[in-house]
Amino acid sequence: MYEKYVKILKDHTLKITSPRLEILKYLDEHHTHPNVEEIYSTLKKKYPSLSRTTVYNSLEILKKNRIVQSLTISGSELRYDIDERLHHHFICTHCGAILDISISCPNMDKTIQGGHRVEEVQGYFKGVCKKCQTKEKGMNNNG
Amino acid sequence: MYEKYVKILKDHTLKITSPRLEILKYLDEHHTHPNVEEIYSTLKKKYPSLSRTTVYNSLEILKKNRIVQSLTISGSELRYDIDERLHHHFICTHCGAILDISISCPNMDKTIQGGHRVEEVQGYFKGVCKKCQTKEKGMNNNG
DNA sequence: TTCTATTTTGTAATAATTACAATTTAGTTT
DNA sequence: AAACTAAATTGTAATTATTACAAAATAGAA
Ligand SMILES: [Mn+2]
Ligand SMILES: [Mn+2]
Ligand SMILES: [Zn+2]
Ligand SMILES: [Zn+2]
Secondary structure, rough: HHHHHHHHHHHHOOOHHHHHHHHHHHHHOOOOOOHHHHHHHHHHHOOOOOOHHHHHHHHHHHHHOOOOOEOOOOOOEEEEEEOOOOOOOEEEOOOEEEEEEOOOOOOOOOEOOOEEEEEEEEEEEEEOOOOHHHHHHHHHHHO | OOHHHHHHHHHHHOOOHHHHHHHHHHHHHHHEEEEEEEHHHHHHHHHOOOOOHHHHHHHHHHOOOOOOOEEEOOOOOEEEOOOOOOOOEEOOOOOOOOOEEEEEOOOOOEEEEEEEEEEEEEEEEEEEOOHHHHHHHHOOOOO
């Protein structure tokens, strides 16, 4: 059940703890780029002793070890992604959903830009998602 | 002195007010991608009645009118840029500086990605800036 | 089993942003 | 030029996300 996540932690010589395993499992099963609150409130139900601070601490350590990546796309809160590979994201300003965008980008692999050492690259698109556009059109027929 | 900013506001049929003119002037003279606090605390000195809320409100309206753009690059606060053209940014995790990156990108102009309507594109690089790397090297010679 | 550095936990503090109502004012109308 | 009004400004309070911190618990080593 948790062997997969135990292995990830061991490979990074991190201690195996319940919060870390639960958080990894949650992210692995929910590729919705959740924020801390979503992760915390969901896990809190099955694991009542969990502390919000632990979720912050754990995600911080997972990020430092490049097991997860954090997205600053929303502007108000960090969103987390267990897929640490470099890929683009789209955020819908209407429903808030954050979606993966699969496009190739020549600037992704750069380790230097303008003489600066690059350690992280983020490509963000913001707008209205396909689903919300459909809803918008449907709405217009009701008035 | 302020004619340039008056024209910008008029062109967008926005009311000409002191806070708006001051904020525009500040952004025009400081291409450092400042946050609200920087703008507020600087302008407050010359314009003591200025309210922090007004800075938030004004930037919001300028953004809606595409006169400025906001960057979510830092993850803890919005940064503002009077250059509303699409360009990439680099943030130094050491000194916090946000710098413009001039590169061409084939994904910049897309108005649709994965079926979603794109209204904003942001390309972020994060790492250690040229200046901070020089400082790092210098530091090593002192131990 | 004991030990200890690390992690977890809960609470308090901080920082950024938003909500809101009262006051002021830019631009229009008279 | 005075009156009007919708919009903008202001100050304060509330909210939200995150960080600081110290005590308790515990994973993994000895
Ligand atoms: Mn993703
Ligand atoms: Mn810029
Ligand atoms: Zn949507
Ligand atoms: Zn730097």
